[in-house]
Structure formats: C-alpha cells, structure tokens
Amino acid sequence: MVAEGVRDVLEERRLEVLRAIVEDFVTSNEPVGSKALAERHALGVSPATVRNDMAALEEDGFITQPHTSAGRIPTDKGYRLFVDRLSGVKPLSRAERRAIQNFLEGALDLDDVVRRSVRLLAQLTRQVAVVQYPSLTSSRVRHIEVVQISAGRLLIVMITDAARVEQRIVDVGEPVDEDTVAELRMILNRALGGRRLSDAAAAAASLPEEVGEEAGPGLRTQLTALATVLIETLVERQEERIMLAGTANLTRSALDFSDSLRLVLEALEEQVVLLKLIGWAREPGTVTVRIGRETDVDALRSTAVVATGYGRGAAALGGMGVVGPKRMDYPGTMSAVWAVANYVGEVLGAE
Template identity: 60%
Template sequence: MSSTEDRRFEVLRAIVADYVSTKEPVGSKVLVERHNLGVSSATVRNDMAVLEAEGYITQPHTSSGRVPTDKGYRQFVDRISEVKPLSPAERRAILEFLESGVDLDDVLRRGVRLLAQLTRQVAVVQYPTLTSSSVRHLEIVALNPARLLLVLITDSGRVDQRIVELGDVINDAQLSQLRTLIGAALEGKRLAAASTAVAELADNAPPDIRNVVVRAATVLVESLVEHHEERLVLGGTANLTRNAADFAGTNGFPGSLRAVLEALEEQVVVLKLLAAAQHPGTVTVRIGEETQVEQMRGTSVVSTGYGTAGTIFGGMGVLGPTRMDYPGTIASVAAVARYIGEVLAER
C-alpha cells in the first residue's frame, strides 16, 4: 500500500477515534490539533475529500465535520493491527467471577453481565446447542423399586432429569446391570449418536431386564433427540438508551432505538447472527448493513463462539451502535468467551 494510502488511513483512524470518543463530527482543524499526523491542514483536508469521495466518511450536515460510514468502520476494523489487551488483573477477575457460578445458567448470566459492563453495550450469549453436545455422564437413581430418576449431564453443562415408570420392580443387582449397560452405550458420545445407541440397546438386553431397558431407553431417546427451543441470555439492554441518538438514522437509512429493541425481542434474528460467527478463536464484526437485518442497520455486532477445544457450544457477543470502541470490544468478547469455555469444560 502506498504512503499516500497509509496516510489517508491514519486520517480515517483519527476520525473514527475522535467520533467514537466525542460523538461529534470531526473537522480537519481538530484532527491536526489532536493528532500528530505530520502533514499540513491543507493535506488533511484533501485526504478527507478523497475519503469522502470513496465513501469512507460523510458530512451529516452542511458546514459540519465528517463522520465515519459503515464502509469506513469496516476499513478501520479490517486494519486493526493491535487489539487492546486485558491486563492480568482483569483476566484474573473475569475468571474468578465466572468460576463462582453455581451452574450453567449462573455462569451464562454472569458472563453477559460482565461483558455488558466491560463494553457498555448489550451482551448476548446463546445457550449450548444440543447438536454440539456430548454425554458426560448418566446417573440412574432408584426413587423406589418401580421408579427411576435419570439424570443426563452433557459436556456443555446441561442437566436433564427424567422419571421412568417401570411398571414392575427391580432389585439392586438388576439396577447395577442397567447402569452398566446404558452407561457404556452413552458416555462420550454426541447426542445424536447416543440416541441411536440407546435405541438399539433393547435388542441385546438380557431377558430379565429387557422390559426395564426398553422403558428407560424410550425416555432417554426423548431427552436426547428433543431440540429445546434455542435460548438467549441478554444483559445491559439499558446501555442502548445511553446512545439512543446513534440509532436515529445511519448513512441515509431510517432507524430507531425502538426498532433495535424489537429486533432483540425477536431472538431468532440474534441467534442467526451468532450462529454465523461460531469459529473458535475468531471474533466476527458485522457493521450496519452487514447484519442483513433492516431494524439493525445502525448497529454493529461483535461475536464469537465459546466452548472447549474442538467443540463450540454456542455463540456470544455484543450489540451496539456502529460508533463503538472496536479494539476494546473485540478484546472483551474474546476474553469472556474463552473463560466461559474454560469454566464449563471443568464442570
């Protein structure tokens, strides 16, 4: 890239930084005063004219300064060379806060609350999807000789409890045999494979417990193949009101805070955005029209996947106005996702 293009990018970077900080359109005089660009005001004005002609910045009002467009933010994000790192104290505090969660629900709630505080945006996390989960353990508890409690625990921290009515009684030896048989068929398998293995158990079950195996397998298959409604946990929605003016309209497109809130209520919209960004260790940034959602033209979504090595449980990220601190937001999303994955992997 030529030195002229590099210089113009530095001008764009300065405009983005000032506009994110002040919410005010940025003029050439202010840029020269605040930033060590190493060129004259006339050169900065010429660079701004080129950036405007190429669609990276725009003039919201006559005689005002310039503000970045979605294209300008995209250029800025694509050329972020250094993401603001979190300090060791910040990372330690995040991990300790998440480790204090008592179960999956608590860990996810803590995660969105923490992410909303760190970024001052709306934070969202998707509950682990069943299709990506494996069976960690199955506990079979005899409530009485004719009734069992099945407790299915997945590697994503989900716990599912089911009651099995046996229609007959079983003794301790038969119960132990049932635990061994079903446990061997299930543990370590993805849920889809586990449901197939359980469904096939009755064919090879010992005659004296075949009826028990059939009843238990029927209940388990319902649990394993059932697709729970995808759920989201949101935090920091009130942060949107601090930046209500940012949603009044962007780049000539109408918009409103109400439209953004309605999009959040339609969780399927956010789920689709998170599902498209579940690549381990990679943070995806969608700016304005890139969200492909009419109500969210004035927003940016910074998201990633969380989980263990090789397994993504779900997506998480933040939503806010296009005028946001991208380096800091990207760092926070990456860190919280990483630590949520670590905490869930240890449970």
C-alpha cells in the first residue's frame, strides 16, 4: 500500500509530466517522448521515472500513443485536467493591457465596439473569435429621444444601457410644435425608461390609453404613431446577433482537424451553433473552457472553446470567446479572452 504522502508526491509529479507533455505538444504538434521530456523540463527525475509516469498517465486515459514506437499526446481528458489545474488566468503585461484599452476606447458606437473586439480577440489568440452583441433579454431602455425633422415628421431614437441605438422616422400627420415634441419625449421616457427591452413593447402598446382623455385626441394620435414604430422596432430586433472573425486562422492548424476542417467551418457558419458555444459562459470574470465532446456539437469534436461573459459588475450583457484546435495555448487564450471581455464591459457599461 502506498502511503498518502507518497501518493500525493506521485500525483503532483505526474501532473507536472502531463503539463510538460501538453506544453511540448502545443508547441511542436509532435508526439512527446520521455527522453526529450526529461531533457527539456526540470522534472527532477530520470527518463526511466518519466516513462513510468507516462505509462500511469496513459493507463488513466490522460495521454495516448498515436502509433507504435511514438511518443505520447494528450487526450481530451488530459487537456481537461491540465486546464482544471491551472492556478488562474495568466495576467497580461501592462503594455498588452494598455494596448487593448486604447484600441477599444477609440470605438465610435456599439457596432464599432463589437467589430474592434472580435478583430482584436482573433489577433491576440490566432483563433476564431466570436462576440455576441449585448443580449436584448438583458438590455434596458436608457433614453428615448424625439427630434422634429419637419412639420409633421419626427425622428425617434432609442438608446439602450448597452449603447445599442435604434432610430426611425415617424410620420405623425399634422404639424407639431416644440412643446408637443417635449411632452411626447417626457411621456415615452417616463413610461419606458429603465424597462427591459423584452417588456418595453407591451408598455409602449398601452401608452395611448394611459395618457387619458385630458391629453386631447391630437397628442394621443401622435403618441400612437410613435408607439407603433417603437413596437415594430422592438419586435424586429429581438434576434440575437453574433460577429465572427479570424476563420482563416483555422488553416494554420489544418493538421489538427484532419478530415474535419470542412465540418468545423460549416458549423461556424450557423449562428445558432455560435450562440450555443458562448451561451453557457455568461458570467463576467469567469472564463469557461469546453474541450472536444464537451462542446455538445458533433462537428466541433476536434475543437476547444474558451468563452466568458462581459458586462458591468455581475450583470452580463453578452458573451464572447474563441474556437480553435484542442492543441491550443490555454493559459494565453484564457488570459486574452478575459482581458478583452473585461475592457468591453467597461466600455459598454460606462455612463
């Protein structure tokens, strides 16, 4: 019987051997042998002991031998243990953090924030980057602006708390004056300001009746026209939106996908698949990794997904992440995803 202290030492040493195998395989894409492992890493034991540790790791399903007389490569189970035993997200350098912050702070609007974020994430990780627009299920109406553009035409602008902007021109029929425009603006903001977008359509529909008879038929007619356009806007925008970048990066790792690269590319064209990949990682500050079959997408069994949520504090606005081969730099990728999500949350959460 092996004493508990000795067993702990063996487990820690074998974890170090597994870590070394993962790191070497990620770098070289070649099976790793015991002699090379002992020479490249300060494991403190002989090649013979490393061979014994590798045999134990293989028996437990953490590594495998791809063909006879070859070294070993990690299995999905081995990658999973490696990721689970990481001490935390590796911090980026001060220069890297500053570069990300400057790049994102230069964004002009929500579309620009998402576009910059997905491009940056693809460049930092050299993987396929996926960024979800702020989810309408969690967004709220921040402000509604009403601007007169001609005697009987108004521009209505809806701004969400995630900087999403929707604007429409509304024909209200009869000419309106500045006082009426100001009153319409006040009524809309009082009724809809702070509401979730998922609830705002119903609130807008009831507005003409709620203003009461004392408001006069003219104001109710104009309010009805504005409410109708707002409802149409809210209903049309209920779909979730995704932006993708860096698909060409997969070609750098074509050997990792063998015959499945086409299937991976086809899967990434499906928005429902992309939403599923990042849908389970919505908590800001927590990076989640799914490897191989854990993605629950048959076509992506040869990939790994690193994802997290972004938002202000604990409130998630959306998700983002990267898709790449299982043979990826997990510490570096997790760090990049976390950093970009953190800055996106700050940019979109800023008042």
